[in-house]
Amino acid sequence: MECVFGLVGEGFAVVAADTSAVHSILVHKSNEDKIMVLDSHKLIAASGEPGDRVQFTEYIQKNVALYQFRNGIPLTTAAAANFTRGELATALRKNPYSVNILLAGYDKETGPALYYIDYIATLHKVDKGAFGYGSYFSLSTMDRHYHSRMSVEEAIDLVDKCIVEIRSRLVVAPPNFVIKIVDKDGAREYAWRETVKDSIASSA
Amino acid sequence: MKLDTSGLESSAPLFGSSNELIDGISAGPSFEIPDTMDFDGFQKEAVQMVKPAKGTTTLAFIFKEGVMVAADSRASMGGYISSQSVKKIIEINPYMLGTMAGGAADCQFWHRNLGIKCRLHELANKRRISVTGASKLLANILFSYRGMGLSVGTMIAGWDETGPGLYYVDSEGGRLKGTRFSVGSGSPYAYGVLDNGYRYDMSIEEAAELARRAIYHATFRDAASGGVASVYYVGPDGWKKLSGDDVGELHYKYYPVMPSTVEQEMVEVAGA
Numbered sequence: 001m002e003c004v005f006g007l008v009g010e011g012f013a014v015v016a017a018d019t020s021a022v023h024s025i026l027v028h029k030s031n032e033d034k035i036m037v038l039d040s041h042k043l044i045a046a047s048g049e050p051g052d053r054v055q056f057t058e059y060i061q062k063n064v065a066l067y068q069f070r071n072g073i074p075l076t077t078a079a080a081a082n083f084t085r086g087e088l089a090t091a092l093r094k095n096p097y098s099v100n101i102l103l104a105g106y107d108k109e110t111g112p113a114l115y116y117i118d119y120i121a122t123l124h125k126v127d128k129g130a131f132g133y134g135s136y137f138s139l140s141t142m143d144r145h146y147h148s149r150m151s152v153e154e155a156i157d158l159v160d161k162c163i164v165e166i167r168s169r170l171v172v173a174p175p176n177f178v179i180k181i182v183d184k185d186g187a188r189e190y191a192w193r194e195t196v197k198d199s200i201a202s203s204a
Numbered sequence: 205m206k207l208d209t210s211g212l213e214s215s216a217p218l219f220g221s222s223n224e225l226i227d228g229i230s231a232g233p234s235f236e237i238p239d240t241m242d243f244d245g246f247q248k249e250a251v252q253m254v255k256p257a258k259g260t261t262t263l264a265f266i267f268k269e270g271v272m273v274a275a276d277s278r279a280s281m282g283g284y285i286s287s288q289s290v291k292k293i294i295e296i297n298p299y300m301l302g303t304m305a306g307g308a309a310d311c312q313f314w315h316r317n318l319g320i321k322c323r324l325h326e327l328a329n330k331r332r333i334s335v336t337g338a339s340k341l342l343a344n345i346l347f348s349y350r351g352m353g354l355s356v357g358t359m360i361a362g363w364d365e366t367g368p369g370l371y372y373v374d375s376e377g378g379r380l381k382g383t384r385f386s387v388g389s390g391s392p393y394a395y396g397v398l399d400n401g402y403r404y405d406m407s408i409e410e411a412a413e414l415a416r417r418a419i420y421h422a423t424f425r426d427a428a429s430g431g432v433a434s435v436y437y438v439g440p441d442g443w444k445k446l447s448g449d450d451v452g453e454l455h456y457k458y459y460p461v462m463p464s465t466v467e468q469e470m471v472e473v474a475g476a
Contacts, residue, residue, distance in 0.1 A: 051377015
């Protein structure tokens with residue numbers, strides 16, 4: 001029931017993810033942030049088994065930071081995506097991670113990029129992508145309304161269209177979503193779309 | 205010298221009828237294979253069989269004054285109640301508590317291990333470990349054992365420099381920071397009472413009563429929960445056990461027996 005989707009616009013990439021942490025029929029938490037800031041200009045939106053998701057994305061984050069320490073320059077988005085895919089592939093036949101990832105980033109030279117990396121280490125550079133049951137609704141919505149070089153307002157509007165569609169059509173739809181954006185000014189949280197508020201919102 | 209060739213003898217002939225070619229020649233060493241069609245699945249089944257269901261109710265929540273932790277005390281093996289007096293709230297150190305759900309041995313051992321690691325951290329760094337750090341230590345250990353059949357569903361509750369902290373950690377490797385959690389087979393029932401009655405600014409007595417009530421209602425509906433509802437409070441000076449009430453007695457306290465009208469009454473039949 002985890003929904004993760006994203007798209008590339010004019011000079012930016014945006015990703016959205018649901019924020020429910022679920023265990024069979026129980027919702028343990030409805031403000032769990034599943035989009036990790038990988039470094040200043042990269043975002044990883046991950047969905048999958050809870051332990052794998054956090055452990056694997058943190059592992060990638062620390063290795064990306066280590067590269068920057070060692071070499072003085074940050075990895076490009078393409079390099080980070082290929083590194084992530086490589087780690088998934090190496091573990092696949094031994095101790096596989098059940099994580100699906102959308103990696104969004106901005107490089108000065110090449111602009112914004114979105115990479116689709118699934119749990120069996122498939123890697124695609126895409127303009128728009130989605131994972132989970134929500135993908136059945138968001139992919140066609142994005143296919144219909146997407147055009148290249150969308151503005152931030154148009155892209156957020158499309159993200160909201162997808163969220164509305166997921167909320168109305170998915171049988172156990174997650175109540176809350178988080179939207180994060182990455183552009184030349186860096187990776188940051190853009191907005192939350194909440195229908196259920198925790199009395200004290202504490203994020204991981 | 206007679207060589208021992210018993211290892212080369214096959215346990216049964218490969219083909220039913222003897223064949224001239226095979227006679228006198230051993231058919232090759234054989235070994236026993238599991239009696240199953242699904243080679244890969246049977247291993248997973250074996251692990252699942254050992255894994256006990258998390259028959260318990262534990263809960264914890266953060267409020268203005270600190271953290272309230274409560275649990276039942278029943279241990280069940282399928283339909284048999286093996287104990288009504290299990291300590292499900294484990295004292296990791298004087299300012300941190302862990303709750304037990306899942307395998308009792310797994311929870312007790314790994315909480316004790318966590319206590320050791322926390323103490324080592326204190327000695328090495330001359331300061332107490334944070335709740336964030338302690339829960340991450342436990343989560344990483346459990347993650348490294350994933351798929352091997354550990355069954356742990358625990359909450360780490362404590363008070364550190366940043367104030368009250370509460371984390372949910374389980375044997376699948378999941379770790380969640382939150383303000384309200386309930387774990388175990390009775391947890392949906394406990395959530396029903398806890399979510400409705402929760403306010404951030406409660407007094408310690410109100411919070412303890414809410415915790416006790418939530419455990420009671422869960423034990424009422426869930427067969428695998430029962431025994432004694434223990435309530436602990438974690439404040440700036442560490443944890444303190446507040447109460448331990450038998451849920452049977454709580455039932456009659458909350459719902460005392462009322463005299464009611466008799467609908468049908470058996471009467472003696474006069475004569476034969």
